[in-house]
Amino acid sequence: MPCTGKVDVIHIMRSFEKGADGVAVVGCLEGECHFNAGNLMARRRVEQAQKILDTVGVGGQRAQMYNLSSSEGPRFAQYATEMTEKIKELGPNPIRVAKNKAA
Amino acid sequence: MTTKTPSKLEKILRDGHLAVTSECGPPRGSNIDHIVKKGELIKDHVDAINITDNQTSMTRLCSLAACIRLKLMGLEPVLQMVTRDRNRIALQSDILGAASFDINNILCLSGDHQSFGDCSQGQNVHDIDSIQLIQAVRHMRDEGKFLGGDELEGKPEMFVGAAANPFADPFEIRVPRLAKKIAAGVEFIQTQCIYNLDKFEEWMKGVRERGLHEKCFILAGLTPMKSVGMAKYMQKRVPGMDVPEEVIKRLQGVEKGKQADEGIKMCIESIQRLKECEGVAGFHVMAIEWEEKVPEIVEAAGLYPRPNGN
Amino acid sequence: MIVADKKPIEEIIECLKDHKNILVLGCNECVTVCEAGGKKEVGVLASALRMNARKEGKEVKIDELTLERQCDREYLDEIRDSIDQYDAVVSLACGVGVQFTAEQYHDKPIYPGVNTTFLGATEERGVWTERCQACGQCILATTGGICPVARCAKRLFNGPCGGSTTGKCEINAEVDCAWQLIVDRLKALERLDDYEKLCPLKDWSTDRAGGPRKVVREDVKQ
Structure with a gap:
């Protein structure tokens, strides 16, 4: 995607519906969006998705928003590790577990 | 001067006396003893007693029943009636009911919004507004007809009042708004509590410029402050209330145990100053849950004894 | 326009708990403009409902469709041939659309998916205020x-x-x-x-x- 501003709640929802254990949306640093406020909108959408995911029992913590600039390779790695740890802690997506059980 | 109704308040005003009114809030329950007691406390020092109508939207015993009680004690009640809770059927019906007990004064109000009270999830009516209620009472009294056009069997002989708040915004329409109430037929006005005397006098100047003080009787509203806390609350929390900093500073200037006395003193000084204000026809002393202080204020302000009004 | 606000998903889930075949039906008019009941919101709600059912171990079919309007019969007729597949509809239209859909499909439960709030205008994106x-x-x-x-x-x-x-x-x-x-x-x-x-x-x-x-x-x- 050219900008996290293009990420909508539905994209995050569909990912979990299809079995993803986590979704990390990584945008530019706040205040440095090339399209003014794309990353800020993305953050609000992630927050909205978190609420819905909590409601339906998937767990809002599985969706996270991160910000970094394109030159920050190590920080990207750090966020990826962080996200992986978080998801490991939370365990597999209950939707996938239920799907497998049904199959 | 000839009166239009048997109202004692009207008689006193038309005879050119400075009138004194006060008000009592009905109890939050069916025990009416305390309104009887409040009435007894102040009856010799005031010409009429307003009974509030579910003020601040807290549900209370109805104004009409409390007015009837005062009337049966031989006192002169002013029935406050808000348009918040009654449609035009109920308003007319209650006016007739009040008139049947010879309640001869009514104060037409819109009422505080219900969100302030104990039934904030309730519906409000506002079928008509306070100015239209003035018109409605005058229509019933003068034309002897219902709003629907039918003849009344017995007209409500009521002296018609309304409130005015010189301190609410926009200030520029506060005199025109009084003119509008007069055009609707209002005969007496009780104002919002006055703490900013300069602003009140500025409003009165505008009132006099249009000769409005000659078209209705204006009773200046006063509420003694009990404490700095009350003054601050009124300043910050009560919509449309103008409490200048000087008032708070003066109360802060005395020790805590003497703030109430200072509040009474300030109230008396205000009355004395406003007695000199041309167009002020009397005083409406609202000592909130402090009615026992009314006689003291009235006496100290030189408004005692009261004319008999007969 | 008619302004509506989203209903809490919990409330919708509760309404639908006994149904197995559900149609989430959006409306392309006012509720789309106020982002409460258009195609996007239909997608998100349907996805949430599917995940919720799956997690609870229920076999529930949830389809999505957004009509041009739900306050005109000609558009509601578009679901006449498919409506029998469903045992319930969640309408994300305003109260008018919910009722009109229910009138057309008399034996089908139609649940409201939004709270219809007022006739208003868009002050800015995400802020609507009443006017009439x-x-x-x-x-x-x-x-x-x-x-x-x-x-x-x-x-x-x-x-x-x-x-x-x-x-x-x-x-x-x-x-x-x-x-x-x-x-x-x-x-x-x-x-x-x-x-x-x-x-x-x-x-x-x-x-x-x-x-x-x-x-x-x-x-x-x-």
């Missing part, structure tokens, strides 16, 4: 184009009340005092003298008070 209460007898000509019925908390015809403070309403400092707006506007129109004209008692028979209303236009009727 459809009282049936417009008085905007006399009030400088600002409606006291919809915008004054006490719907005063001869306002403002004594609670107007620095342009705001006594109920909430965020709410504009409608009568301040009216006075300002009359001034801008050099019509402040009109303020003193008494507004007569309103005929509420054209309002909700007169019972369900109907407009019949012989000139356009077929």
Whole structure:
């Protein structure tokens, strides 16, 4: 995607519906969006998705928003590790577990 | 001067006396003893007693029943009636009911919004507004007809009042708004509590410029402050209330145990100053849950004894 | 437009707990503009409902569809052939759409997916405010184009009340005092003298008070 501003709640929802254990949306640093406020909108959408995911029992913590600039390779790695740890802690997506059980 | 109704308040005003009114809030329950007691406390020092109508939207015993009680004690009640809770059927019906007990004064109000009270999830009516209620009472009294056009069997002989708040915004329409109430037929006005005397006098100047003080009787509203806390609350929390900093500073200037006395003193000084204000026809002393202080204020302000009004 | 707000998903889940084949039905009109019941919101709600059912171990089919309008029969007819597959519909249209859908499909439970709130305008994206209460007898000509019925908390015809403070309403400092707006506007129109004209008692028979209303236009009727 050219900008996290293009990420909508539905994209995050569909990912979990299809079995993803986590979704990390990584945008530019706040205040440095090339399209003014794309990353800020993305953050609000992630927050909205978190609420819905909590409601339906998937767990809002599985969706996270991160910000970094394109030159920050190590920080990207750090966020990826962080996200992986978080998801490991939370365990597999209950939707996938239920799907497998049904199959 | 000839009166239009048997109202004692009207008689006193038309005879050119400075009138004194006060008000009592009905109890939050069916025990009416305390309104009887409040009435007894102040009856010799005031010409009429307003009974509030579910003020601040807290549900209370109805104004009409409390007015009837005062009337049966031989006192002169002013029935406050808000348009918040009654449609035009109920308003007319209650006016007739009040008139049947010879309640001869009514104060037409819109009422505080219900969100302030104990039934904030309730519906409000506002079928008509306070100015239209003035018109409605005058229509019933003068034309002897219902709003629907039918003849009344017995007209409500009521002296018609309304409130005015010189301190609410926009200030520029506060005199025109009084003119509008007069055009609707209002005969007496009780104002919002006055703490900013300069602003009140500025409003009165505008009132006099249009000769409005000659078209209705204006009773200046006063509420003694009990404490700095009350003054601050009124300043910050009560919509449309103008409490200048000087008032708070003066109360802060005395020790805590003497703030109430200072509040009474300030109230008396205000009355004395406003007695000199041309167009002020009397005083409406609202000592909130402090009615026992009314006689003291009235006496100290030189408004005692009261004319008999007969 | 008609402004609606989303209903909490928990409430919708509770309504649907006994149903197995569900259609989430959006509307392409007002509720799309106010982002409460258009195609996007249909997708998100359907996805949430599917995940919820799956997690609870229920086999539930949830389909999505958004009609051009739900307040016109010709568009509602588009689901006539497919409606029998479903044992419930969640309509994300306004209260009008929910009811009209229910009238067309008499034996189908139609649940509301939004709370219909008012007739209003978009102040900015994500902020809508009320402008009209459809009282049936417009008085905007006399009030400088600002409606006291919809915008004054006490719907005063001869306002403002004594609670107007620095342009705001006594109920909430965020709410504009409608009568301040009216006075300002009359001034801008050099019509402040009109303020003193008494507004007569309103005929509420054209309002909700007169019972369900109907407009019949012989000139356009077929």
